[in-house]
Amino acid sequence: MTELEARTTIVSSCVQFRIDYEQTKQFPIGKAVHSDVVSAGGHLWRIDCYPHGRRVADKGEYISIFLVHITKSRSVRAKCEVFMMGRDGKPSTSDMGIMCQTFEISGLKDSWGWAQFMKLSDVEKRFLKEGHITFTCTIMVSDDSAIPVLVPPSDIGIHLGRLLDNTDGTDVSFTIDGEKFPAHRAVLAARSPVFRAELFGSMAEATMSSITLHDITPATFKAMLRFIYTDELPAEADPEDSSVEMFQNLLAAADRYALERLKFICAENLRAKVSADTVATILASAETHNCHELKKKCIDFFAVEENFKEAMFTDGYALLVLKFPSITAELKKRVRA
Numbered sequence: 001m002t003e004l005e006a007r008t009t010i011v012s013s014c015v016q017f018r019i020d021y022e023q024t025k026q027f028p029i030g031k032a033v034h035s036d037v038v039s040a041g042g043h044l045w046r047i048d049c050y051p052h053g054r055r056v057a058d059k060g061e062y063i064s065i066f067l068v069h070i071t072k073s074r075s076v077r078a079k080c081e082v083f084m085m086g087r088d089g090k091p092s093t094s095d096m097g098i099m100c101q102t103f104e105i106s107g108l109k110d111s112w113g114w115a116q117f118m119k120l121s122d123v124e125k126r127f128l129k130e131g132h133i134t135f136t137c138t139i140m141v142s143d144d145s146a147i148p149v150l151v152p153p154s155d156i157g158i159h160l161g162r163l164l165d166n167t168d169g170t171d172v173s174f175t176i177d178g179e180k181f182p183a184h185r186a187v188l189a190a191r192s193p194v195f196r197a198e199l200f201g202s203m204a205e206a207t208m209s210s211i212t213l214h215d216i217t218p219a220t221f222k223a224m225l226r227f228i229y230t231d232e233l234p235a236e237a238d239p240e241d242s243s244v245e246m247f248q249n250l251l252a253a254a255d256r257y258a259l260e261r262l263k264f265i266c267a268e269n270l271r272a273k274v275s276a277d278t279v280a281t282i283l284a285s286a287e288t289h290n291c292h293e294l295k296k297k298c299i300d301f302f303a304v305e306e307n308f309k310e311a312m313f314t315d316g317y318a319l320l321v322l323k324f325p326s327i328t329a330e331l332k333k334r335v336r337a
Helices: 120-126 156-166 185-191 193-200 218-230 244-256 260-271 279-288 292-302 305-311 315-323 325-336
Strands: 002-005 011-020 038-040 043-050 062-069 076-085 091-103 111-119 132-142 148-151 172-176 179-183 210-212
Touching: 011 038, 011 043, 038 132, 043 076, 043 132, 062 076, 062 091, 062 120, 062 132, 076 111, 091 111, 111 120, 156 218, 172 218, 179 185, 179 218, 185 193, 185 218, 218 244, 244 260, 244 279, 260 279, 260 292, 279 292, 279 305, 279 315, 292 305, 292 325, 315 325
Parallel strands: 172 210
Antiparallel strands: 002 148, 011 132, 038 043, 043 062, 062 111, 076 091, 076 132, 172 179
C-alpha cells in the first residue's frame, strides 16, 4: 500500500546501493562509501555505508549504514527502511532496519542510522555475491500534521490483463502455426514502437485485421503479449522453472519488438542460468541481441580454463564457432592469458 496524506502526497524514494566489497577491504574504520543523491519529499538524501564501521569502539567488526539529509534549509520527518539483498536477488527482511526520525534545520544532526547494522562475518557469509553487496533503502517523507491514509497499489496491469483475457474490444489478431491471438492495436502501439509502426504506419499490416507471424512460437508470443498488457511475465514463466530456451526465445522477441524492459528481464534471467552446458548458446543470444552485460558474463565464465574445457564439447559451442568465429578466437585468447 502507498501512504498518502489527507491533503498532500507522502513521497517515497527507493535507493538500491551496490558496493564493490573487494575494493573496500582496505578501508579504515570511519571511511564511507556514498550512494547517489536521491530526492524524496522535496529533500535530497544519500546513503552512507561504512564497510568497516563508523566507530573505533566497534573494532571494525560491523558494517554501518546511515541516511544523510543533504537539504538543510528546513526540518523534515522521515521514515527509513534498509535491508540487504540476498544472493538469490531477494530482500532479506529478517535483517531489516527501520527508523523514523526528525532531521533538524540546524544540520547538527543530519544523519541517522545503524553503527552496528550487521557483523562483517555475516555479510561475507550470507550476502556477498560476485564480490559485491547490495542494500535497498526506502525513504518516506511525511508531514506529521496531516492524517495519513492508505492508497492501494496500482492495478492497471490486472485490468489490462483481464481485457486481454476477455478479448473485449479487440481489433487485430495474430495467427501463429494456426493458433490465433486477439489483441488491441492501441495497447500494442503504446508499448512497442515496432508495433506502432506496423499497425498505425504505412505498412500493409495497418489495414489488416488478421496478421500471420513467422519465426516465433505461439508460446513465446503468448508470453510476450501477456507482458505487454501487464508488464509482468506470466505465472508459467517463473524464472526458477523456466528453461534457458524459453528465455532465449523471449529475448529474441523482446529485441524484435523493442520491448527494452522485457529484454533486460530475459537477459538477467539468462545470466543466472550460465553453466558449462548453456554458456555457448547464451553467449550466441547475447551477441545476436546486443546484450553487453550478458555477453560479458559468458566470456568471464569461459575465461576460466576448467569451464572452457567442459563447455567446448557441447553442441552449443560447435554452433558458436560456426556463427561467431571472432568470439571464439577472443575466448581462446582469454583462456591462454
